[in-house]
Amino acid sequence: MVSTMMTAGREIRQALNRAADAVLVLSADGSVVRTGAELLERAECLAGALVDLGLEHGVVGLSYRNSAAALEAFIATELIGATRLPVEPSAAPAEARAIYEAGGARVVVTDDDHNDVPATDPRIPRSSPLSDATLVHTVDRPLEGPRRRADTWVEASTPLVVYPRAVRGGELFGIPTSYANWRSIIRINRALYESGGYGPTLGQDECYLTVVQLMHATGMVGSFPFLHLGLPQVMLPRFNAAAAIEAIRRHQVTTAFVVPGMLTRIADHLERAGAADSAERSLPSLRRVLYGGAPVEPDALRRLIGVFGPALCQLYGRYEAGWPLTVLSGLDHDGVLRGDTEIVGSCGRPIDQVEIELHPVPGTASSCEIRTRNAMVSPSFADPDGWCSLGDTAVRTPRGYLHLTGRLDGMINTGSFHVYPDEVRDALLALSGVSDALVVGVPDPVWGEAVTAYVVTDEPVTADALRGQLKRRLATYKVPTAVHVVDDLVEATNRRSR
Secondary structure, three states, X not given: OOOOEEEOOHHHHHHHHHOOOOEEEEEOOOOOEEEHHHHHHHHHHHHHHHHHOOOOOOEXXXXXXXXXXXXXXXXXXXXXXXXXXXXXXOOOHHHHXXXXXXXXXXXXXXXXXXXXXXXXXXXXXXXXXXXOXXXXXXXXXXXXXXXXXXXXXXXXXXEEEEEEEEEEOOEEEEEEEEHHHHHHHHHHHHHHHHHOOOOOOOXXXXXXXXXXXXXXXXXXXXXXXXXXXXXXXXXXXXXXXXHXXXXXXXXXXXXXEEOHHHHHHHHHHHHHHHOOOHHHHOOOOOOEEEEEOOOOOHHHHHHHHHHHHHHEEEEEEEOOOEEEEEEEOHHHHHHHHHOOOOOOOOOOEEOOOOEEEEEEOOOOOOOEEEEEEOXXXXXXXXXXXXXXXXXXXXXXXXXXXXXXXXXXXXXXXXXXXXXXXXXXXXXXXXOOOEEEEEEEEEEEOOOEEEEEEEEEEOOOOOHHHHHHHHOOOOOHHHOOXXXXXXOOHHHHHHHHHO
């Protein structure tokens, strides 16, 4: 096998140097501002501290809310050829620790100290609920070592990031994105912005809102592409509709990526405010409202079009295959309003940079699984010919629009989060009093699907008590919205079929 080496972080270092004097990152309240030069210097100093700990080419756990410090930590790991293992900040500490241990993270870098006693030397890892080796790097307390300006070479197939999905039997199931994959994802998204694939071509006054947690698709399609383009972004630590609207208006945000549930909440807030003042019903600075990760029912989408207009642009993608794979453009959204049957319910058409085919599913008469071949596909998920099977079934219209029809593995898609039923079932079976369980996704008008559990118990226990225990074991989005205590799972199956 021919070795393909590349310089780790070369593109982001070049981009930040090009935008050295430009403001690239702002906190929503404006109290934190970073130019390209400042962001790079802090990332290189953090990289130096990690290299001093022997973490060059190692696995580094990350636990962050959106902030300039989060960007610095993500960039620092790239500069030293490391693999970053980010965990959703809403994860229960026990779940996060299990992921870090199974994924081989030698340290965890976080913005949450978890300790009341200050460290005598912040460069020495300390024990925390997340890991026995935790380092704190925040906006106010940067972790600094000798500035790392030297290049680090890395095999192109080395994972830059592993997106964790579940830990079962001590083994981590995660989706790796290689250094070469990441470079392709950034280049493709830059091209979509520059060519008008996401809406209007870029102007001189662009500003992005990072509101979905950085570890998710927003990093691929917005946060990092904007850094590479030398354009500013506002960091919102967590989603809140009122805070998002305020940030958009204050900073004249032009672009954002959100999940459909967030869109709905923003629309609700705007409509309530606009009942008394029509000026409060719109966000005129927005040119591109990218959304994806979960389906949107046609009636709900028509309502959102009425609020956001031609700025809406739907994306469909997968971590193992790339973001995006298909795009439903602003013009396509006009087709939704017209009732165009090829467009209504579609996730769009493939972008030019990918190949898409529908492959018949063995043992079925009509189901076809989406497969793709492109430079963003994770090597771990590609067959010998480079094709990646996505697990989603679909049909394609004569004009090339894809309509998703199902999922082959039972994965639950709730507000763009992917939940595997077996992981939640294992957590339920570990609770006292639970003898059997079934976990499924049920249709939800806001989040696409809601995680729902049916449990059989051998001692008195309430649904609320079970949910409370699960919150100490699982990320919030994995905890079932509803838990039904039933006599047997046959009853649960019958209830679902009615």
